[in-house]
Amino acid sequence: MRGSRSLMLALIAALILLLTACGGSALPTPTVLPADSALPAYQIAVRGEPEPHTVGDASLVVIVMTGSGTPATGLTVSARGDMTHAGMAPVLGEGTEGDPGVYTIPWQWTMAGDWIVDVTVRAADGTEVTQTVNVTVES
Amino acid sequence: MSAASPVTRFDALRLPGLRRVARMPRGRLVFQLPMLLFALLLMYDGFSGPQRAGQNLATVAPWVHYRGLVVLALLLAGNLFCAACPFALPRTVAHRLSVRGRRWPRILRGKWVAAVSLLALFFVYEWLDLWASPLLTAWLIAAYFAAAFALEAFFTESAFCKYVCPLGTFNFVYSTASPLQIGVRQPDVCRTCVGKDCINGRYAAQPVIRVSEITTSPPIPVFVYGEGAASPASGGEVAATINAKSFDSAPSTQHSALIVPGCGTLLFPPTIQSNLDCTLCLDCARACPHDNVGLFARAPGAELKKPNAWPARWDVSLLVICLAFLGLLNAFGMTPPVYDLLEGLANSLGLPGAGLPPAAIDAIVLGLLFVAVGVVLPAGLSVGAAALSRRLGGVSKRDSLRHTVAAFAPAFVPIGLGFWIAHYSFHFLTGLFTIVPVTQRFLTDHQIGWFGAPDWSLGGLPLGVVGMIQLSALIAGYGVSMWLALQTAQRLYRRNAMLGYLAWxxxxxxxxxxxxxxxxxxxxxxxxxxxx
Known part of the structure; x- marks a missing residue:
C-alpha cells in the first residue's frame, strides 16, 4: 500500500516537472534586436553625451544612414530607456534633426545602473527600425 | 497551562468578515485563490511576455510590490502573506496524499535547513539577477510550487512551511514584531478539551453536530447487547427510547463533513508564546469545536522582551541574527563599493585568469561574500559579544554561550526589520505606480483595452521622501533593538547590567x-x- 502511494507521488511529481519543462519550450523569440545587428533599411549609431554616462541630464545623439550610406533625413526618431531592474519608470524622448541624418534626443539618466535603450526610427513610408543599446550609468 | 481568566483584548477574528472566513471549512481559499491566480498570471507573463524587467508583471509585482507589502504587513498586522500563500494550495492536495506518510526527519527538525534555503535564495537572487529576468522569476515560482508539493506529498506535517520555505522563514522571523498573535479566548476550555482538534485536526462524520450537552430527560436510548449482538440492527434490546423532538431542539452547529486540518506547524494555541512558525492559516480556529481560538492584539513585538518566548537554540538565534546582517548585505549589493569589492576579491584569488566562465567567477566571489558577511561575521560577532557580556556581567559560570546568544537574539529583530524595510521600501515606493502601466501593457497585449494604453510616465515617490522613510525605519529599528538589549541585560546581569550590555x-x-x-x-x- 505504501509502495503504491510512493509510486503515485513520484508520478505526480514527475508530471509537474514535465509540465513546467514543457512551458519553457514555448518561449517566444525575443523581439529586441541586438546592438550590433545589421539593419537593411537604415544603419543607426547611438552615442550618449556626456561620457562617461552619469546620473542627470544628458542627450542621445542618433546618426542614421540609409542602406547606401547617405544621411537619412526627415525621420521621426524616438527612444525609450528601461532599467534592467524592475520598478523604475522608463525614460522617453523624441529627437530633433540638426545636421542631415543626425538627431538629438534630450535625455535624463534618472538612476545609476544598467539601462537598455531602444532607439526607434520611423520613416514617412511606414518603415520602422529599432536599435537597442546597453548602457551602464554611474552615480 | 495555568488557570487564566477569559481574554478581553481586541480579537480580529470577532470582526464580521474575518469571523466568517475563520469558521468556513475552506475559508483560507478566500485569500489563497486570488493569490494562486495571481501567481499563475505572473508565471504566464514571465514565460510569454516581454523580457524587460520593467515591463513584465513577473518582475515588477514580486520584486517591487510584493516585498514592500510583505514588510509593511509584518510590521502593521502580521504574517498575512503566509496566510494567503498560493504555494500552500498544491501543498494541501499533496498533504491529502501523505496523511499516512512519514514525518520530517528528526535531525532536520530545526531552522538549519530553512536558514540555508533562505541564504540560498538571497544568493541566487544576486547571482542570477532575478530582479532583471521575468523568465527566471517565473521559473522560481514554478520551482516553489513543485517544492511545496513534493515535500508535502512525502511528509505528514507541513514540512515545507515549517522547515524549508525561505519566504516563510523570513516572515516567521519578522512576524515576531507584529501586533497580532493567535491565542485562546478561555484557556480553561482548552484544559478540558479532549480532542485538541486545533492541533490534531477534526473530522465531523455528519454536517450537523451537537455542541452542548444533550438532555438526558427524557432518557436517551440505551441498547443492551447480548453476546454476539454487536449492533442495534443485529438485535440489541432497546432499554429506553429517545425523544426525537428534544434531540432536534438541542443546540447544534453546522460543520462540513470533510476533514478540517489542525495546525500544520504543530502549534497548540493556548501555549503559543511567539509568532515563530505561525502561518496565520487559521486552521486552528476552524478546527476548534468550541470557537475558542482568536487572533488577539498585543503590543507590537511583545514577545521579543519576554524571557523564554523563543527556544534557546542555536538555529533560531543565529537565523535571526544572520538575517539582520543579510539585510545589510542585500542592500550592499546595490551600491558601487560592492563591485570594487567583488572585483578585488576575484583578482586576489586569480579567478579572471583561471579560464573560468564569468558566471562561475560571479558565483565564487558572491558565495564567499555571502558566507563571510551572512554567516561567519554574524555568528562570530554574536558569540564574541555573548562571551564578553557574560564575563563583564559576572555570570560566566551561570549562563552558557548558547543561552546568552538566545537571550539577546530577539534584539536583532527590530534592527533587521528596519534594514529590510529601508531596502524594500526603496524599491516599493520609488516604483509604487509602475504596476499600473505594466498591467495596462499586459491587458493591451491581450487585446483588453479596459484601462487604455500604458502610461509609462507613472513612477513613484520622490527619492527625498523615500530617503526620509528609509532613515526613519533604520533609526526606529536601532532604537527599539538597543532598548530590548538593555532590558535583557538588566534581567540577566542586574547590577552589572551596563557592563553586560556594552558588547551588544x-x-x-x-x-x-x-x-x-x-x-x-x-x-x-x-x-x-x-x-x-
Missing amino acids: ALLLTGLMLAGWWLIQQPMEMRGSFLFD
Missing part, C-alpha cells in the same frame, strides 16, 4: 552605522554579470 550595544551600533553608511551610498540598479 556596540554590535547593534556598528550595524546601524553600517546601515546608515549604506543609505548614504548612491544606489545602482545593476542587472548584469559583473565579469562579462
